[in-house]
Amino acid sequence: MSMRLCVFNLVFKTIQKPNLRSFSQPFASTALAHSAPPSFSDTTPSTPLSHPTTLQVLQTLQCLHHHPSLALSLLNHLHRTGFPHTLSTYAAITKLFAFWNLPRKLDSLFLHLITLSKHHHLSFHLLQLFEILFQDFDHHNHYLLRAFGGFVKTCVTLNMFDEAIDFLFQTRRRGIVPDVLTCNFLFNRLVEQGEVDKALAIFEQLKRFGFRPNCYSYAIVIKALCKKGDLRQPLCVFEEMERVGITPHSYCYAAYIEGFCNKHRSDLGYEVLQAFRKSNAPLEVYAYTAIVRGFCNEMKLDEAQAVFDDMERQGLVPDVFVYSALIQGYCKGHNLLKALALHDEMISRGVKTNCVIVSYILHCLEKMGMTLEVVDQFKELKESGMFLDGVAYNIVFDALFKLGKVEDAIEMSEDMKRRGVALDLKHYTTFIKGYCLQGDLVSGYRVFKEMSDEGFKPDIITYNVLATGLFRNGHACEALKLLDCLESQGVKPNSTTHKLIIEILCSVGKVLEAEAYFNSLEDKSIEIYSAMVNGYCEADLVKKAYEIFLKLSNQGDMANNTSCSKLITKLCMTGDIEKAKMLLERMLLSNAEPSKIMYSKVIASLCQTGDMKNARSLFDFLVNRGLIPNVIIYTIMINSYCRMNFLQEAHDLLQDMKRRGIKPNVITYTVLLDGNFKANLRRRVSRHGEGNKTSLKVSSILRDMEQMEINPDVVCYTVLIDGHMKIENFQEAVSLFDNMIDNGLEPDTVTYNALVSGLCRRGHMKKAIILLDEMYSKGMTPDACVISALKRGIVKARRVHFH
Structure with missing residues (x-):
């Protein structure tokens, strides 16, 4: 009670009414908040309470040096009444927060001061504040190190790296060696923001000033070197740690191993892990997780599974992160059965699943076209009580629109909001895409406007989605107008935008404009080149399309498969078979695997021209690459052999396809029947009396059809009727x-x-x-x-x- 009286006596002493200036921005409430501040109004008059002097505040804070709760109540009151803080009061508050070890309060205070300083609302320079603190530090108030470190961390959080570094060197000039936690925070953020060279330079300079790194410091340096692409230098860091007597922790080894994985050399990372393991280095689950994730990113799923199994053999228990990495890999590879089996195994082992993992599975289902299963699985998860985040909801929104269940998507969005998950830009974009998919452009535009009204600025993805919707629904000109206004909205077009503009221009017959736009682009992605190839193909400018393809190929790149397929189709239609073959060869040289459809089109064109030698050569090449021809390719070849009277080769191919487990269809048998009838008719005319052989061959084919449970269709019956009529089998x-x-x-x-x-x-x-x-x-x-x-x-x- 005596302390409270002391406070009130100091505050409510008779004072001259000061000329208070208005405080332009209230003191950060987070720095002054108190869970249950005592009320001053019960014990003191209101008038003196609202006008304390700076001196009175300083004296009161000094008096409350060992009573943080009361001091915070006072600061809360000063904030409410708009007390105009000065350099002295800010210094006093900083000292108190540092003395009481309140890092969050310090952070809020410094954030407030930096904001005021940026807007020129601070009557002093921030360095003046620290000059006062430096002087107090000289009197052995070492708790002020917390304030110095806190200011550095606040600057770093705001990405004010130069200011943080300058301040560190200022403290060094005062003989203060910065604490290791503060420096590690700075190093790590610099590395995360891509300022790797700066982080390494500051590390070396601070060491010269007496900074003593710890194990975490060295781990950050290893991570920085790996991010820079230097995978040898970290070994020198390990040697330095040994020299200074610091034993590397598991995260040091994990950082080095992860460096290899991030450079798509997970195989080397695994070799390094095994070498560390042989030397009895401490390795934890995270090191294995890094390699599993690395192999999954490289789509080497068998290797990822092998590392996972190896980890278990070493006695390490898989955690949610390693399961998550492997499940994500299987989902990316559309190996849904493996992903689900692994998910079930994880749960059976007591590892709790989460919304991130189930989102991988939902996304995989959607990519595999299993949209109904996406909705069912989502509802099942929701009913189980699992928290589902905005990502999971976004996947089910997309699935519902694809199923045409617009009302269900709207209801699901309301459910999401009721569960405390707010709509974001991605959700609005998905709704726009969904409405456009349903042809409801009015609703698409309404959502576009609604998101802007809600404070969400459409990004380039949103614009691309809406423009694509307009284009696909027959409004190409409106799509172009929308994309024309991007720059005025401060939105920068991306590769998808450029691709879309080229496609739209070509679709409305403005090929020259598309060509000019294409030539005006400095950085052309593969997708942009592919769009131009598509555009030329649509305009039947096959020669120009092929020239663009060659230009891209000569640069060491390859147009996408869709463009290559379109170009091959056009080349085959115009009879440029040599160019079509060259296109296939270029794709193979670029490690781009042509599809079976591409092969079949070239084979069909060769067959059409009667070039069975090259057709068979390409057919055999396809087989040797492990791409088993489908029934269409086999039928094309059989038909061509029959047309050229090579019946033995045709029958051999029929047997070959059956050996490979490919079931002939009615068309396959029809062309064989037709070929046999025509061949035998020719022999009948030239040699006479071979009708017997004809019926034997035909009956053999019909028996084969019966065994394969293939019934003749109208065309097949017509061939049989015509054939028998021509050999006078009325x-x-x-x-x-x-x-x-x-x-x-x-x-x-x-x-x-x-x-x-x-x-x-x-x-x-x-x-x-x-x-x-x-x-x-x-x-x-x-x-x-x-x-x-x-x-x-x-x-x-x-x-x-x-x-």
Whole structure:
């Protein structure tokens, strides 16, 4: 009670009413806040309370030096009444916070002072404050080191690195060696912000001034050297640690190992880990996690799994971070079964899952086109009580829009807000994309405006999404207008924007403008080159598209697979097969694997020109690369062999595809049947009497079809009917026609033409005319050959009748 009276006596002494200047910015509330400040109004008059002098405040704070709770209450009161602090009062407050070891209060105080200083609202220079503190430090008040370190940390937090470094050297000139925690904080932030050289230089300079690094300091230096790309120098750091008697901790070794992984040399990182292990270096789970994550980033998932298994053999228990890294890797590789199995294993071992890990799984499901499963899995997780963050919600929003469940997406967004997760820029962008996907551009624009009204400035991704939506929904000009206003909105276009503009210009026929825009770009990404290739292809400027492709290829890069596929298609259509082959070769030289579709298009073009030698060579090359041709490629080859009367090669390919487990389809058998009929017809005409062989071969193919459970379709029946008619197997042809109808297949014009022509040739005019009437009743028109055959048949029948 006597202390409280002391305070009140000091504060409420009779004073002259001072000319108070208004305090332009209130003292940082976080620095003055007190959980339960005592009320002054109960014991003191209100008038003196609101006008204490600087001297009175200083005396009171001195009196409360050992009573922080009361002092904080006083400071809280001074803040509410707008007391105009001076250099002296700020110095006193700083000393108190340092003495009481209140780092957060110091941080808030320094943040407040720096803000005032930047806006020129401070009546003194900040260094004047520290001059007072330096003088007190000289009187052995070593607790002020906390204030010096606190100021450095505040500057570093604000990325004011130069100011922090200058202050460190000022303290050094005063004979003060900065504490190791402060320096480590500075070093680490410099490295994180990419100021690696500066961090290393300051480290060496401070060592010369008497700074004594600890194990964490050296770990940061190792991390900095690795980030710089110097993977040899860290070994010298380990040697220095040994010289000064500091035993490296596990995080020193982990930092070095992680350096290799960050440079995409996880294999070397693993070798280093094994070498450290042999020397009995302390290695913890994090070192293994770094390698697992590194291999996953390089998509070497088998190696990542092997390291994970090795870690367990060493007796280390996997934690959530190593599980997370491996699950993410499997999800990126679309190996969903492995990811789910690992997730189940993690939970069974008592390692708690989290929203980050389940987001990997949800994202994987979505990328694999399993949108319905995304929604079901999300609902299941939500019902289990798991906290789901904005990332997880964003994935389910996207899935719901793809499913056309717009109302569900809106309801889900309300649910997210009820659970305390606020909508951010990414969520708004997903909604814009979703509405555009549904063709609802009005709602897309409404969300675009709403996000701006909510204080979210659209970024380049948002603009790209909206422009793409406009373009895909047939509003190319509006999309261009939107992208034209980017600079006025302070948004810088990115590679996707440039690509989109080129695509839009080409789509509306403005190829020259697209070309000019392309040429105006200084930095052209692969996607931009690819967009120009696409644009030229769309405009049928195949030569120019190929030139762009070659230019990019000569630079050591490769257009994306979509562009290469479009270009190959166009080259094959225009008969530039040599260029198409060259494109495939360039892709292979760039380690870009052409797709089966690309190979099939070139093979088909070669077959079309009758170049079976090169077609077979490319076919065999495809097989040798481990890319098993699909049924389409096999059928193209078989058809071409049949057309060129190489029936043995065609039948050999049929057997080959069956050996490889590729099931022939009805088209495959149809081309084989057609080839056999035509080949045997040629032999029949030239040699006579080979009809037996024909029926044996055809019946063999039909038996094969039956065994494979492949039923003939309309085209196949037509080939059979036409073939039998041409070899004068009339009864079989008619039987096949009836069988076709019995099986529920409707004969088409070609089928009728084949049968009617055959009947006319054999003189069965009555049956032919019945079928012709049937054709007309079905709206079918016989071709010229049928009409001609019919006329000849009628004339022939009249002659027979006349004779």
